[in-house]
Amino acid sequence: MTPTEARNGTSRTARKSTEVGPTSPSWLGVALPVAALVALAALVAAGAFSGAFTAFANFADPGVLVRWGVPVATVTTELAVAVTVGALALAAWVLPRGPLVDRAIGVAGVAAGVWTVAALVQLVLRFSWSTYLPLDSPTFGPALMEYVSTIPVGRTYLGIVIVAALTAAVALLVRGSVGAMCTMALPLVALGMQSSTGHAAGAASHDLAISALFLHLGGAALWIGGLAAIVFVGLRYAATGDVIRRYSAIALWCFAAVAISGLVSAWVRIGSLDGLGTDYGILIVVKSVLLIVLGGLGWLHRSTVVARLSAGTTTRNAAIGLFWRLAAVEVGVMGAVSGVAVALGSTAPPVPDDVIADPTPAEIVTGHPLPPEPTPLRWLTEFQWDVIVAFACAAALIVYVRWALRLRARGDAWPVARTVSWCLGIIVLFWATNGGAAAYGHVMFSAHMVQHMILAMVVPIFLVLAAPVTLLARAVPARQDDSRGPREWVLLLVHSAWGRFLANPIVAAVLFAGGMIVFYFTPLFELALTTYAGHLWMILHFTLVGYLFANVLIGVDPGPSQPGYPMRLVLLFATMAFHAFFGVTLTSGTALLVPDWFGLMGRPWGPSAIADQQTGGAVAWGIGELPTLLLAVGVAISWTKSDAREARRTDRKAERDGDAELEAYNEMLAKKAEQAAKRGEG
Incomplete structure (x- = not known):
């Protein structure tokens, strides 16, 4: 026990015990079984209403x-x-x-x-x-x-x-x-x-339905399962103030994910407001009302329990007791939502998941109607929505801006230019994955190459200049209870053996340049075109590899030591030469990549598939060089600033010690001259 603890009559053991919630009420232990029964009751009621589980007539x-x-x-x-x-x-x-x-x-x-x-x-x-x-x-x-x-x-x-x-x-x-x-x-x-x-492979809006359903299932599982797991792990030990705060933050994001993805999924299957009058639409309304109730309970958690714990206006045991009373009701409502959701999945929607009747060649190949002939305006107005990536982009904007405002609120400086750079990078990422580049990149190789170059060479420059890891380390407090939050996980990854390996300049350059060959000349390209999981992997791979390479050249975030500026320029121009070689190979090639995809699109407009692929090679060569040149300029500017900083440091050191380094150097030269003169005389 420390002297301070002795004076206050407390000890580490006593302090630790106050972090533990009170023994839960006896009725809370049966909350989960009751929730399961509520789920079954809701399932039976919803199924009886829609007739989803009645005997088949025909x-x-x-x-x-x-x-x-x-x-x-x-x-x-x-x-x-x-x-x-x-x-x-x-x-x-x-x-x-x-x-x-x-x-x-x-x-x-x-x-x-x-x-x-x-x-x-x-x-x-x-x-x-x-x-x-x-x-x-x-x-x-x-x-x-x-x-x-x-x-x-x-x-x-x-x-x-x-x-x-x-x-x-x-x-x-x-x-x-x-x-x-x-x-x-x-x-x-x-x-x-x-x-x-959850959606027929040949039905309309297949990829949109898959992305919305995955976000919906993942958000609901984390939200419902997180609360249930707290109960199962141990009501007496897991329900501390820190656990409640952290779960509340996770639940808020899950609520947003479930609500947004639910709206998208409902719209895909209802098609219009008239569909709300069907059995399926009525169940959608019921599920939405229950979701709003859950959102209200979450708001009560944040406005009462979390707020009281943060402000210290009530005892910890009283606040945690309130948490459990709210949680018991919340678990019951979650059970009802689960039951209605299962019944909903077994009820025929107004827009059936049938395969498209009399599909066009593009619909047969991609599952989407062929977009209109591209024009500069349509590159900005055409959209092919990806709910997961769009949600991730919105979350990235909100989190970064919130962290920057947190620093400003406590009086710490954070350059506005970095915030602007991050916002521009995320907006460009959103357009490349949801806008014209995505809509046309699915049917034209040249447009796909535009998307690739933006993801790998444009977006990473903005993100690297925003220094997100530095902002995270400064804005998010380190946890004191030996748990791992976003700050701990990111820094652990950055300083891990894998993080150092991937951030190694040579490895980053090889992944950046060689990854194109591996991707385009193996079945990975076809996998990215034909499956949604492959498409997500492509977006993540291009963006992450581009970020690692750009961070080696112009990054300011903490991590493995960067190479010297001459080595950076060597790596940069080597990749530039590789991009040129890759572009020339595509431009002069006559073998169509993924012919079962681009060759069967049936476009009534634009060049032939092979001519479009050759245009894509020119895009890889031409568009890819501009960001490379910008990176070269950035390296040169950083080099100049580094030399200037070193010169100022040397000048300050000389002022402090009377230029002792220069005096020592001159004395060394004088000694050598004296020794040379003595040898000449001898």
Whole structure:
């Protein structure tokens, strides 16, 4: 005990005990089972209203067990995967490292085990549901094996079961926040697979529906599962003030993600306001009302519990007790939302997910109508929305500006030019992934190359000059309870062996230049065109690799030591030469890349596919050189400023010590001259 603690009559043990919430009310321990029952009740009510689970009139009935077993298994699956994601998120981002983190990972492992069993049951029952084949049919087994081995939807559901089982196994083996972060990638993969089953591959707005559904499922799982995981981890130990604040911030972002993606998904399936009068539309309204109630409960959390904890206007135990009372109601409403959502997924929407009738060649290949002939104005007005990337861009703008304002509010300076640079970079990124570059980049190789050059060579320059890691380190306080938040994770990555390897100048240059060859002349290019996951990977890869290379040349963020300015220019001009070689190869080439895509587009306007590809080579050569030259100018300016700073430093040092360095140098020269004279005389 320190003297100060002795005077105040407190100790570390006593202080630590005040951080722990009170023992929860006895009724709170049954909140989750009650929520599950509420979910089932909402499912039954919504299903009875829409008739989604009634016997089929014109087809063979697979049986009442199948008709009602599918939605029950689906509710169980979704709640289990939510607890899995929420527990892993708590372990990675919220809880202090140690026993609580390991306990949360254990909860995730058990939840993943339940998820595995429920997903397997769901697979079997859904097959019976979709084929009208009863479970006791003699051909059920062989037909099920063919379903999971040859039918894409069946393979997807089997893949989800395998990922769930793998998640359970890994969660029971790993420990610590790093293990939780790595394990969380598995259920996210499963949610991505599930998103691809929610809209027919050949239906209109396929990619938009997938991106909206993934954001919706991920946000809901983190929101519902995070709260449930706090209960499972331990009401007495996990419900501290810090945990409540952190979960509240995560829940706010999840609410925004669920609300925005839900609106997009509803609009895709309703099509117009008239669709709200259908059974599907009425369930949408009910789900929206419940979501608004959840948002109100979240607002109460932030305005009462979090506000009281931050202001110190009430005791910690009283505030946390209020949190649990609100949380119990919130869990019940979440259960109702889950039940309505499952019933909604089994109800026919006004805009069916049928394959497009009489599709054009472009719709057959891409799933989208062919955009009109490009003009300068249409490059600005045409849009092909990507909900995930658009949401990420909006979040990046809000977070960066908020951090900059936080610094300004406490009296610390942050250059306005850096904030402007970040905003410009994010706006350009948004346009490249949602605007004309995205709309035309899907059907024309030359437009795709414009998108590539912007993502890899224009956006990173703005982002690097904004110094986001430096802002993060200054604006976000370091956590004192040994947990890892955004600041800790980013700095851990920057200073890790992997971070130093990827930021190595040679590695960054090879990834930046050589990545183009690997991408365009392997099946990766076709994967990025034909799958939404590949498309997201392409955006992330181009932007991240460009950021690493630009940061080597002109970055100001902390990280591995940068090479000298002559070496930077050598790397820059070497990549410039490589870009020129790559562009010339495409310009003079006569073999069409991904001919089953660009060659079958059926465009009535514009050049032929091969001529357009050659134009794309010119774009890679020409447009790519301008950002390279700007980087060269930036390196030269930084070099000049560095020399100027070194000269000023030397001058200040000379003023302090009477130019001792110059005097020592002159004395050395005089001694050498004297020694040379003596040797001459000898």
